[in-house]
Amino acid sequence: MLCTRLINVFTNECILTATMSNLQSVNNSVKPHALLSCTDLSWKIKNQTILKSISFDITSGSFVGLIGANGAGKSSLLRCLYRYLKATHGDVFLRQSNHEKKNIWSLSAQHFAQQVAVVLQETPSQFNVSVDQVVALGLVPHQTLFSGVKKQDKQSIEQALNHVGMSHKRTQSFESLSGGEKQRVLIARAIVQKPKLLIMDEPTSHLDVKYQIQIMTLAKSLGITVLASFHNLNLASAMCDKLLVLKKGQLVAQGIPNEVITSELLADVFDVKAVVSLSNDKKTPHITYEYDFLSIHSERLACDILDNKPSVFGKNHNQQVND
Secondary structure (H helix, E strand, O other): OHHHHHHHHHHHHHHHHHHHHHHHHHHHHOOOOEEEEEEEEEEEEOOEEEEEEEEEEEEOOOEEEEEEOOOOOHHHHHHHHOOOOOOOEEEEEEEOOOOOEEEHHHOOHHHHHOOEEEEOOOOOOOOOOEHHHHHHHHHHHHOOOOOOOOHHHHHHHHHHHHHOOOHHHOOOEHHHOOHHHHHHHHHHHHHHHOOOEEEEOOOOOOOOHHHHHHHHHHHHOOOOEEEEEOOOHHHHHHHOOEEEEEEOOEEEEEEOHHHHOOHHHHHHHHOOOEEEEEOOOOOOEEEEEOOOHHHHHHHHHHHHHHOOOEOOOOOEOOOOOOO
16 A cells, blocks of 8 residues: 555646646746837948848847947937838737737727837927926826826826926926936837837937946836947946947847847947957957057058048048048
8 A cells, every 4th residue: 555655646746847847848938028019120321321231139128239330320220110110121010918910000099109209319408398298208108189197197207207307397497407317208208108128319419427327227127128339338238238330330240248248249340449258257258449440450451541441530631630
């Protein structure tokens, strides 16, 4: 009898172990859905190709960074994604609550605004309204024509301002704020908007390092999907789950930071010489630049002069510099 019980117990444990192992395998094989999908996107203006054949997915809940040199097409790509520009070829799909993928241009302006919020690098000038009025603009996509601000809406505004640490300036003029404070208020507006996706076009480009870190940390704390373009590559590497790299309007690399950020890529895309090392967590790449520009480019500069071509400085050696 004892032997029979031991056999049964052993058999049940084996079944349970096998079942748990199968469940874990299933869970590991299930990948989060792509919230936004960009498929073969191109954009031209006056017969000049600005973006060419760009394809990528953004997973729901991820923080994705878009990097590239000036003029690579970062802002143009983001504008295509938030419908300021319409791509001349290709599609952008946004996953709906019923898991159906819809082309962003098939959505009404209001429905799209309920799902996608935007924070730009340049804040509006002549914005003669108070901080809480700016934040209240995030309510607009969820309101009807004659609906007013309800008690619940006021609570949402207050909570959003508390989240970004700006409740003490709620009655102050938006225009009187510093650059970092304006960006925090615009993030509060996005919080009230309750989007699935937050798109940020270099929101920290004119800010001190402290505020660059603060704004991006704040954006990541929202717990929603974020796509942001960066100038600060070390900040992008530290903050992002995935990086998209643009060069001359083409997507030349994408993936996790410690696979994307290499010395070779930095030389190719940004034309800089740098050493890439891993931080203490062994996951975050850290870039150390070499600053001797003349030494790095001396050979190319000499060739440009001999060939009478525009130099790395963008001017012919015979041209007069009028700076």
